[in-house]
Amino acid sequence: MLSEYEISALILSLKISSVAVLFSLPPGIILAWLLARQQFPGKSLLDGLIHLPLVLPPVVIGYLLLVGMGRQGLIGGVLHDWFGWSFSFSWRGAALAAAIVAFPLLVRAIRLSLEAVDTKLEQAARTLGASPLRVFLTITLPLTLPGLLAGSVLAFARCIGEFGATITFVSNIPGETRTLPLAMYSFIETPGAEAEAARLCIIAIALALLSLLLSEWLTRLTRKRIGV
């Protein structure tokens, strides 16, 4: 049904997006918590920085990643020399680019649901002998779950669609960084490959619809589970 080429692009897209979202979650939760619950100097600046990828042209992010995280880049150089990690022209770089672009969506969703958690429940848990960390893990986080899931699916969908930053940072290498949108772009650029482009287009639509349905279902499930 699907050609080998399509399957490879699809699997690569899923892999890159999953890794991007999974690695974004811990910092996303921490930053969302800081923004939702804490007052500190520079909060607006941090908020702005987190939201920047939402409004910057993706090509700018790709360029910045190239400069900063490339093998000769400021941070990328250190990571390569010390740990042997390399982002440039690999699927890891694509995941990094996708993660950064989708990060604001994730943080926003988590922050909103954190703000909706009743702090009175957290107080009650404290009087029952729970440390702040235990309160966070057993009360706050589970009650944030619907937002967490919705945010993750939204971020995942954004990662699947990521194009500009990826192609700028890690180029368009088949089997390594050629995700669905990049594959489609290649077909569109190739004369006479309209049919292949259309097939990929349908796959992309199907994938997006699936994620939305999944998100709806998960949200409903968790809402019911936590009784809100």
Place this chain on the structure above:
Amino acid sequence: MLNIQIKKQLGTLQLETDLQLPGQGISAIFGRSGAGKTSLVNLLSGLERPDEGLITLGERTLFDSGQGIMLPPEKRRIGYVFQDARLFPHFRVSGNLKYANRNPDPSQFDQIVRLLGLEHLLDRYPASLSGGEKQRVAIARALLSNPDMLLMDEPLASLDEPRKAEFLPYLEQLVQQIQLPVLYVSHNLEEILRLADQLVLIDSGKVVCQGPLAEVWSSPQMQPWQPDQDISTVVETHLARQHPDYPMTCLNLDNGISLWTSYIDAPLDTPVRLRIHARDISLVRTEPEQSSIRNIIPVRVSAIENPTSNDNRVIRLQAGNCELRCNITAWAADELKIKTGDSLFAQIKGMSVTRNDWISNR
């Protein structure tokens, strides 16, 4: 022994308390809304921080601004039952109960679950419970954290009347059985009469009166809450004997005075708290010989309140070491020429049993 000496600025209200409460029994905190009752318990629980002062519970210092000690709520071992039950919606009732201690002592767990009638609720989620059931779970949850003290902030306030009636017996039974000091915040005098041993009266952030309930009840500071038509006295009695022929029970006051009341099904020596309304007492100069009224006791007039009012007089009466108050018309007072120091007889027509420890203990 709970010792609270703290100051805290709350908006325009300056909360300033110097309070010593016994290490057992129920102490009720009473006062109008906004008097600082809830803030006081929040300060005790560690959810709020006093500006300065000292809080000690038994041997433990919970807060000491001098030494910079501020124990966080989770280290205070103070159970807190909130006005809104605050159950965790994502845990079942059993999960809520086991939140403080995942492996509770099974016999203690069973005992508390039985005491609050939660056996059939353990597998339910809080969303499906009634208000009264939620509060019962909240109390059990607080007790299972093995606290040194229990705070209850108007646990009945969010319940409608039928739920209240359903819940109060559990609470009465509970306060008799647990060996914990309880601080019970309320603005409902009926509840307090049924539950409390000690009464602390708070107004505008200050403690205006504190002591055993019967004493504070008759204090001048309580007057704003007792309109003239509704003045009453609280007396603590013991069940002395049952009438051999009629369903009547004789109660003894500490000073040897006996009062007959309608039948109370309880063993001898059971403590019984009586509330006697001032309007149910009438006064006579000489002891009536043939009267339908069973309770006629010799009293001495210790004070006459509002002596200038034209319609009625509140007479304070001393019966041994026990004080009663009686409400008569000004006309009657003038005709009997009642003055301080007079020896009279008080006829008590009715009284209500507000707390019977034995009934609660069953």
